[in-house]
Amino acid sequence: MAHAYTPGLKVLHEAKVDKDRILPLKGDVLVEKDAHVDPDDIVARTHLPGNVQMLNVANTLNIDPTDVKDVMLKQPGDKLKKGDMMAETKGLFGFFKSSVIAPIDCTLEAISPVTGQVVLRDAPIPVEIDAYMSGTVAEVIPEEGVVIEADAVFIQGIFGIGGESRGELAILTDTREDELTADMIKAEHAGKVLVGGSFLSLAAYKKALAMKVAGVVVGGFNYFDLEEILGYTLGVAITGSEDLVTSLVLTEGYGEIRMGSRTFDLLKRHAGKFTSINGATQIRAGVIRPEIVIPLAHEDLKGDAHVAKVNEGIQAGSLVRVIRAPYFGRIGTVVSLPAPLHKMESETMVRVAEIKIDDDVMTIPRANLEMVETD
Amino acid sequence: MAGKELKTILATDCGSTTTKAILIELTDQGYRLKTRGEAPTTVEAPFEDVTKGVLNAIMEVEELSGLKILDGDQIIHPMKDKNTGVDVYVSTSSAGGGLQMMVAGVVKAMTGESAERAALGAGSIVMDVLASNDGRLPHQKIERIRQLRPDMILLSGGINGGTVSHVVELAEVLAAANPKPRLGQNYKLPVIYAGNDKAQKNIEDTLGEITDLDIIENIRPVLEIENLGPARDKIHDLFMEHVMAQAPGYKKLMSWTDAPIMPTPGAVGSLIEMVAKKENISVVGVDIGGATTDIFSVFEGQFNRTVSANLGMSYSVCNVLAEATLENVLRWVPINIDEGELTNRIGNKMIRPTTVPQSMEELIIEQAIAREALRLSFIQHKSFAVKLKGVQQERTISDAFDQSDSGETLVNMMDLDLLVGSGGVLSHAPRREQAMRMMIDAFVPEGITQLAVDSIFMMPQLGVMANIENSDMAESARTAAVEVFENDCLIRLGTCLAPIGKTKPGQTLLTAEFDLPETGKQVVELKYGEIIVIPAPYTAIKAKLIPGKNMNIGKGKGEVLNTDIFGGTVGLIFDGRGRPFELSHEKSTRIENLRKWSKATNEYPDTKALGGA
Numbered sequence: 001m002a003h004a005y006t007p008g009l010k011v012l013h014e015a016k017v018d019k020d021r022i023l024p025l026k027g028d029v030l031v032e033k034d035a036h037v038d039p040d041d042i043v044a045r046t047h048l049p050g051n052v053q054m055l056n057v058a059n060t061l062n063i064d065p066t067d068v069k070d071v072m073l074k075q076p077g078d079k080l081k082k083g084d085m086m087a088e089t090k091g092l093f094g095f096f097k098s099s100v101i102a103p104i105d106c107t108l109e110a111i112s113p114v115t116g117q118v119v120l121r122d123a124p125i126p127v128e129i130d131a132y133m134s135g136t137v138a139e140v141i142p143e144e145g146v147v148i149e150a151d152a153v154f155i156q157g158i159f160g161i162g163g164e165s166r167g168e169l170a171i172l173t174d175t176r177e178d179e180l181t182a183d184m185i186k187a188e189h190a191g192k193v194l195v196g197g198s199f200l201s202l203a204a205y206k207k208a209l210a211m212k213v214a215g216v217v218v219g220g221f222n223y224f225d226l227e228e229i230l231g232y233t234l235g236v237a238i239t240g241s242e243d244l245v246t247s248l249v250l251t252e253g254y255g256e257i258r259m260g261s262r263t264f265d266l267l268k269r270h271a272g273k274f275t276s277i278n279g280a281t282q283i284r285a286g287v288i289r290p291e292i293v294i295p296l297a298h299e300d301l302k303g304d305a306h307v308a309k310v311n312e313g314i315q316a317g318s319l320v321r322v323i324r325a326p327y328f329g330r331i332g333t334v335v336s337l338p339a340p341l342h343k344m345e346s347e348t349m350v351r352v353a354e355i356k357i358d359d360d361v362m363t364i365p366r367a368n369l370e371m372v373e374t375d
Numbered sequence: 376m377a378g379k380e381l382k383t384i385l386a387t388d389c390g391s392t393t394t395k396a397i398l399i400e401l402t403d404q405g406y407r408l409k410t411r412g413e414a415p416t417t418v419e420a421p422f423e424d425v426t427k428g429v430l431n432a433i434m435e436v437e438e439l440s441g442l443k444i445l446d447g448d449q450i451i452h453p454m455k456d457k458n459t460g461v462d463v464y465v466s467t468s469s470a471g472g473g474l475q476m477m478v479a480g481v482v483k484a485m486t487g488e489s490a491e492r493a494a495l496g497a498g499s500i501v502m503d504v505l506a507s508n509d510g511r512l513p514h515q516k517i518e519r520i521r522q523l524r525p526d527m528i529l530l531s532g533g534i535n536g537g538t539v540s541h542v543v544e545l546a547e548v549l550a551a552a553n554p555k556p557r558l559g560q561n562y563k564l565p566v567i568y569a570g571n572d573k574a575q576k577n578i579e580d581t582l583g584e585i586t587d588l589d590i591i592e593n594i595r596p597v598l599e600i601e602n603l604g605p606a607r608d609k610i611h612d613l614f615m616e617h618v619m620a621q622a623p624g625y626k627k628l629m630s631w632t633d634a635p636i637m638p639t640p641g642a643v644g645s646l647i648e649m650v651a652k653k654e655n656i657s658v659v660g661v662d663i664g665g666a667t668t669d670i671f672s673v674f675e676g677q678f679n680r681t682v683s684a685n686l687g688m689s690y691s692v693c694n695v696l697a698e699a700t701l702e703n704v705l706r707w708v709p710i711n712i713d714e715g716e717l718t719n720r721i722g723n724k725m726i727r728p729t730t731v732p733q734s735m736e737e738l739i740i741e742q743a744i745a746r747e748a749l750r751l752s753f754i755q756h757k758s759f760a761v762k763l764k765g766v767q768q769e770r771t772i773s774d775a776f777d778q779s780d781s782g783e784t785l786v787n788m789m790d791l792d793l794l795v796g797s798g799g800v801l802s803h804a805p806r807r808e809q810a811m812r813m814m815i816d817a818f819v820p821e822g823i824t825q826l827a828v829d830s831i832f833m834m835p836q837l838g839v840m841a842n843i844e845n846s847d848m849a850e851s852a853r854t855a856a857v858e859v860f861e862n863d864c865l866i867r868l869g870t871c872l873a874p875i876g877k878t879k880p881g882q883t884l885l886t887a888e889f890d891l892p893e894t895g896k897q898v899v900e901l902k903y904g905e906i907i908v909i910p911a912p913y914t915a916i917k918a919k920l921i922p923g924k925n926m927n928i929g930k931g932k933g934e935v936l937n938t939d940i941f942g943g944t945v946g947l948i949f950d951g952r953g954r955p956f957e958l959s960h961e962k963s964t965r966i967e968n969l970r971k972w973s974k975a976t977n978e979y980p981d982t983k984a985l986g987g988a
Contacts, residue, residue: 051517052513054514054547112543115540115543117547222718223723235685235698236691253719255719283690346738348732348738349805367415367731
């Protein structure tokens with residue numbers, strides 16, 4: 001049977017979700033295997049090396065670099081307070097001494113006899129990793145971190161900004177086609193994750209920031225409005241480190257696009273539950289898509305958790321979403337995947353799929369389809 | 376022929392967006408392209424395994440060739456019988472974000488630039504150049520290194536036997552930053568030292584323990600010589616060993632190939648260099664990809680390559696928009712379009728990078744962006760492809776009035792003989808006229824310049840074939856690369872004739888008299904603001920070119936030039952839009968001109984129907 005590999009986004013009502021919680025450098029893991037964790041629990045901790053200052057003692061004292069060791073009062077590994085004397089010349093008959101004092105609280109790391117420089121390092125910067133979602137510690141990677149596992153609703157968005165966030169899920173629009181407007185966002189939504197329909201304007205996002213909303217999930221947002229939020233033009237889709245009170249997850253893309261019905265219905269079904277979201281996006285190798293995770297209580301489980309299977313790509317009967325104009329955002333079913341190349345309006349010769357959308361059958365380039373992976 | 380005679384060669388290129396496979400067979404006419412396949416690259420979820428895209432592209436080759444190549448997830452090689460398997464399988468790759476490097480040199484314009492050239496030559500993206508004199512304080516350099524997290528660092532500095540302290544100072548900055556690689560926690564960052572040989576012991580003492588240090592020959596042993604080969608080779612080895620092995624699925628892919636996987640820019644560059652050398656001409660090559668645009672040039676026998684990270688047509692398409700500005704992209708669009716809608720569409724291409732233009736409007740927008748990506752990349756290339764700096768030049772008194780600094784650009788558009796384009800947007804342009812127009816508009820060739828395009832985007836694969844080192848198959852693979860390149864890959868589009876000089880509207884820029892094989896004697900009078908296309912085959916055509924007043928077509932102002940010119944698939948394009956070329960700032964005039972030129976070159980169907988001004 002003809003099939004084609006096609007990227008797709010997951011919209012799963014029950015899934016085994018694994019989250020790696022890994023330190024940027026080796027450090028200490030604070031939880032044990034099989035332990036239950038809540039989102040705010042710290043699971044691993046380390047210290048990044050502090051910032052560095054370099055000071056050329058040879059130049060400051062007007063001596064040869066090879067003589068620096070002889071004038072140092074402190075040695076590598078010694079701790080220094082700002083203002084401590086760290087080097088001093090012998091002077092002439094004990095007079096006319098020159099000295100160098102520590103410009104910061106630091107540790108003396110190295111002395112170079114070649115350049116006459118000393119390396120001073122600030123105090124280490126602590127880094128802590130929390131659990132992000134409720135779940136169980138499935139694996140401990142010694143000195144590096146843990147893998148947290150949970151049975152959860154798992155939805156992937158297409159693009160997001162802001163890092164990890166969490167809060168109670170609140171559905172603000174009646175349908176997936178409605179815009180989430182500024183007047184819908186109120187003070188009572190502080191710390192919550194809001195779900196809208198087709199669109200969020202810049203004004204509405206600003207209101208969400210002002211109300212300290214934890215996160216917003218909507219179908220679309222204007223690309224050109226990102227500049228005002230980020231302070232720069234987003235050139236490549238690598239986000240997640242923005243310091244934003246309100247993370248934003250787009251399920252469909254840029255512009256006004258109604259949210260996929262399965263996504264909207266699934267979110268609606270879990271209104272009021274505690275939800276973890278992550279706006280981080282990286283559309284490169286090792287792709288990262290923004291995500292929405294709603295851990296499920298034992299009584300919510302139906303026992304039909306989605307098990308990742310070998311993806312065979314789209315084939316006749318597959319549910320797909322069109323991801324480029326002129327049918328952007330529409331969802332349909334694959335009727336057939338004809339083998340010969342097809343000439344499009346643009347005169348481009350491409351491999352196509354015939355898609356049934358509502359009652360019409362349309363010919364769409366296979367490359368412009370996205371599989372909707374549901375359970 | 377020494378070594379084994381190869382009958383079938385399978386080659387793939389894993390681009391950041393698309394994986395391309397080609398099948399080459401030995402026929403009675405020599406090596407020929409049999410068929411090709413294409414599939415989205417699968418470094419992304421849900422696959423996160425590059426070999427899936429490779430298998431899918433090969434599956435297309437299988438379907439179209441009738442040859443059985445795959446046995447499940449295995450490529451059958453060597454051949455079992457004439458219908459089963461291939462003799463050799465090779466691959467290039469730029470997927471996975473490529474190789475991202477930082478380089479450091481004592482003097483930014485000298486060893487710093489040589490280090491940059493070596494890194495770019497090896498096909499890497501240079502994230503930053505550190506130098507003793509780059510104006511940054513040590514702590515700023517340290518912060519930069521920690522923030523960028525490169526895959527690898529190349530440290531150079533000082534001529535052999537020169538002063539030691541400056542390069543050691545740079546090493547101390549690196550050591551203080553204690554850099555961590557982008558991928559993986561469990562290995563040390565690879566650092567290559569290619570500087571003053573007298574400093575090797577000090578560098579070892581400073582960086583030996585905290586980094587994975589390799590010490591190789593100096594890239595600038597004396598001021599007058601660059602010795603880039605050893606650094607390029609070492610970068611390539613480390614790339615294979617450390618970086619590529621981290622990308623999803625590469626270990627498996629590496630185990631399949633009969634020769635080491637080459638970074639795509641390395642493979643294309645070697646092919647461009649080969650053409651320039653063989654024909655003894657000046658060449659510019661361009662490969663416009665999804666994430667980067669790579670430009671290669673050979674002028675005065677000197678090869679240069681630049682990789683413009685984040686100037687590409689999919690992953691980095693919004694960066695082209697940001698760097699070029701919306702106004703500059705729109706100036707190439709001959710239709711009215713809502714600006715907000717346009718930016719959303721471009722944004723959607725960035726987040727869904729593997730899509731293709733279905734409507735004519737989408738194609739026009741994509742080709743407008745491509746012009747800007749090419750233009751910006753070429754500006755970067757010109758500023759980089761310069762003569763060696765720091766070299767003392769002997770000057771005579773007559774030079775006193777015509778002095779230029781050492782380090783002037785080597786790229787002289789009047790000297791350019793051949794411009795070759797590759798990459799999806801050029802190779803797959805539905806009309807070859809579109810590829811020719813995109814290149815002319817972006818590169819603005821001067822005088823007489825031949826243009827060609829990679830027919831189906833296979834220069835990377837041919838490049839890796841030409842570079843196979845295994846003595847058993849090297850000669851056969853190289854012959855195959857050359858024969859397929861000449862017969863199947865390179866489509867000769869034609870020649871652009873663009874006089875330069877100051878002129879006024881309505882003035883004649885050039886009168887050309889030439890004999891065409893079929894239609895006989897022709898005279899073309901080119902006026903300012905016009906483009907004239909004359910269909911002509913790829914054959915030597917005797918021509919007399921008479922430039923207008925103050926105009927120059929290659930021999931000097933007003934000087935008549937008798938020469939051979941070559942047509943091609945498109946033919947001869949007489950470009951009378953002036954050099955320097957500028958588009959009108961007045962919208963309706965600009966759209967009117969774009970439509971006139973589009974019609975003259977048969978670029979698009981009637982664009983008026985798509986939305987008039």
